Amino acid sequence: MQTRHLMVSYDPRRATPALEQLPSLLAPAGFETRFAANGEEAEVLLDSWTVHVAVVDWAIPLRGEDSPGSVAGGAFVRLLRRREAPPPVIVVRPPMATTRDRSRTLADALREGVFAVLDRPLHTERLLEVLRRATERSAPPNEKTGHKRPQGGHRRFDP
Secondary structure, X not given: OOOEEEEEXXXXXXXXXXXXXXXXHHHHHOEEEEEEOXXXXXXXXXXXXXXXXXXXXXXXXXXXXXXXXXXXXXXXXXHHHOOOOOOOEEEEEOOOOOHHHHHHHHHHHHHOOOOEEEEOOOOHHHHXXXXXXXXXXXXXXXXXXXXXXXXXXXXOOOO
């Protein structure tokens, strides 16, 4: 089984059990998970590691010492999209005060080409289902045929 790399960038002030459980839940399915607590750490990780799927907190701070008002989620999603082989990106967005804010954030994320947008608080089962779909979409080509692996050709990571 080929190892797949999952990068999770999140604001550590908003850590959730769903994110913290990912390494133990996904390891049996061949995933190695790495975390980045801010935009700078995520960029360094992206430069040193092939990312197959990315989970990005829309409210991730740009730097560790930044205030909550300085967020880098949208900028980091744009950076991921410019990669030669951009990974599917799952955005996690914080609770929004108004319907207008929710709509604007969703539109911004979709305009950036993200695979999915999930709302906080995260539910483990929902996150795993979206990760499964993103992984199927980004499955590496079969070396003999050049086609993506069939859906049943790899392990699922169900809880």
